[in-house]
Amino acid sequence: MKGPVSIGDKLDLNIIDLTNQGLGVGKVEGFTIFVEGGLPGDELIAEIKKTKKNFAEAKAVEIKNPSSKRQISECKYYKNCGGCQLHELDYRAQLDIKTNMVKDAIERIGKLEDVKINPTIGMETPFRYRNKGMFKVGEKEGNISIGYFKNKSHEVVDIEECIIQDEVVDKVLKIVKEYMEKYNVQAYNKKTNKGTIRDIVTRKAKDGSTMVIIVTTSEKLPYKDELIKSLKTVKEVVSIYQNINKKKTPVVLGNKNIKLYGEDKIVDYIDKFKFYISPNSFFQVNPIQTEVLYKKALEYLDLNGGETVFDLYCGIGTISLFISEKAKSVYGVEIVSDAIKDAEENAKLNNVRNIEFIEGKSEEIAPKLLKEGIKADKIVVDPPRKGCDEKLLETIVKIKPETVVYVSCNPSTLARDLKYLDENGYKVIEVQPVDMFPWTMHVECVTLLTRNEDKE
Ligand SMILES: C[S@@+](CC[C@H](N)C(=O)[O-])C[C@H]1O[C@@H](n2cnc3c(N)ncnc32)[C@H](O)[C@@H]1O
Structure with a gap:
């Protein structure tokens, strides 16, 4: 038809x-x-x-x-750049849309009617908020472009500034572009699989210290010393790496890093906790809103110091550390081996001794812990976009923690999992959306569930 x-x-x-x-x-x-x-x-x-x-x-x-919610974009590149989607929508209207998106998922997918969904917590200043930048390097008719892909294309939109990144990043991109043009260093071409520089990655700590990672197709980086010298003129740049990615893959970073200058790692903070950041380590990209999110999770956990808490899908242990002071013991479970190593190192860095990090799948480790007689009084889950494995949800129901705090970056899978928990002995009390990614459609949520004694 x-x-x-x-x-x-x-x-x-x-x-x-x-x-x-x-x-x-x-x-x-x-x-x-x-x-x-x-x-x-x-x-x-x-x-x-x-x-x-x-x-x-x-x-x-x-x-x-035009809609009354339209505004003139602060970004000069928004029409072409595929990085953000909502630059012409007033920020308050973005927050309302995100709240409604969450509400819709909870009602339509979760079939939950009487859940309290709070308004999305936005940023006071939703600009220059990211601590990590990942920029594509391309070439068109002999000109280098560095920026994000155009929407639905592999054409790189050349940008001189990105208003969701720190100003240091603008300076770094300019330097790399000038260097490539001056020394005729080729951008990687996906079609021919030729060229030298693929991506530029930047990582910035709260104190401004910045790590620059030049992702190349081989160990060769022509006029490397000239590039290092120019990047060092930016005082915030304290660490420079070359990362080698030889594979034909959309994954940005390869496994090999060569330090070109400065610090091995930079140190970032969430609240008072320190975290080492190396080229490949995962870290939340919006430090201000991460604190908002974690504080809400801690408030929902309502710990009294005597509890055993599971932090499932723990990444580099950020939530585990954040809640450790208020709990008797914390078990952090994460599938990525390097993240577990980072988590253990971060616990040492902060002199925290009541967390045990376990490498493995949450859906396999949680039943194992239960079998060994280790039971959580309270559980935090923070799964990737696909949500929790059903086997894990089954185990949570068997463990019977009095509180489950569900952190989610995908309202649809959150709603699906809340439905399961609601049907199996838990009451969804409250959902708090937090805007971690202004100007994009993404929204993070933290949800409080308590054990429903009526369903015993
Ligand atoms: C959304 S991140 C959360 C990380 C961390 N809680 C934070 O706030 O930074 C999800 C994490 O789950 C991990 N992961 C994915 N599948 C997993 C599984 N089946 N079991 C345990 N961890 C998993 C990913 O590697 C990633 O670190």
């Missing part, structure tokens, strides 16, 4: 919603049109670019009557 629109049609549309990819949603005779560049409340003309059985994709070509 053919839909009511064809490629090339230009249609008057009212945008009524936003998808979780940041596309406006319009309807023609009940048929859904996803509109790039459309925001809720816009009356616009959209040109159809693609048609499918149940929907069509279009691009806004003229905004006839």
Whole structure:
């Protein structure tokens, strides 16, 4: 069956919603049109670019009557750059949309009606918030471009500044670009699998100390000393690495790092806890909102110092450390071996002795701990986007902790897992969305569940 629109049609549309990819949603005779560049409340003309059985994709070509929530973007590159999606939407409206996204998932997928969903906690200043930057390096007609990929393409949008990164990053990108142009250093070309520099990665600690990682296709880096000398002129740059990634892969960092200058690691903080950051280590990218999120998780845990707590999917142990002072003992479980090593090192760095980190899958380690008689009074889970494995949810129900705190970066899988827990003896008390990634559609949530004694 053919839909009511064809490629090339230009249609008057009212945008009524936003998808979780940041596309406006319009309807023609009940048929859904996803509109790039459309925001809720816009009356616009959209040109159809693609048609499918149940929907069509279009691009806004003229905004006839803009939504009252529209603003002039602070980013000069937003029209092309695929890094963010919401630069033309007022920040307060972004927070409302995120709250509604969470509410919708909890009600539609989780089938939970009476859950308290708090308004999304936003940032006071939602700019220059990221402590990590990952920039593609490309070449077009002999010109180097460094920036993010264009939306749905592998073309690199050349940027001179990124307003969600620290100003130091702008300086670093300029230096690398000038160096590549001056010494004719080639950008990596994915199609031919040739060239030298693939990506530039930056990591910044709270005190401003910055690590620069130049990702190359081999150990060769022509005029390396000149590059180091130029980067050293930026006083915040305290560490420079070359990372070798020979593989034809979208994964940015390879396994081999060669230190070119300065510190081996930089030290960052969450609250009073210190964390070592090396080129490959995982760390939350928005330090201000991470603290907000963790404080909420700690508040929901309501620890009295006598409890055993499981921190499942613990990464480098940030939540484990954050809650360690208030608990008797913490077990952190994480699948990535290097993250467990970092977690152990971070515990030592902070003189914390009541955490045991275990490498493995949460869904396998939690039943093992239960079998050994180690039971959690309270459990925190912070899984990746796909949510918790059902086997883990089953085990949580068997362990019967009085409180479960669920940290999630994906409202859909959160809602699915909350439904399971709700049907198996837990009550979802409250969900707190936190905006960790302003200008994007991503939202993080922390949820409090308590054991429902009625279902014993
Ligand atoms: C969203 S991150 C959370 C990290 C950490 N809690 C934090 O706040 O920084 C999810 C973590 O789960 C880990 N992971 C993925 N699948 C896992 C599994 N089945 N068992 C344990 N850890 C897993 C990932 O490697 C990643 O470190």
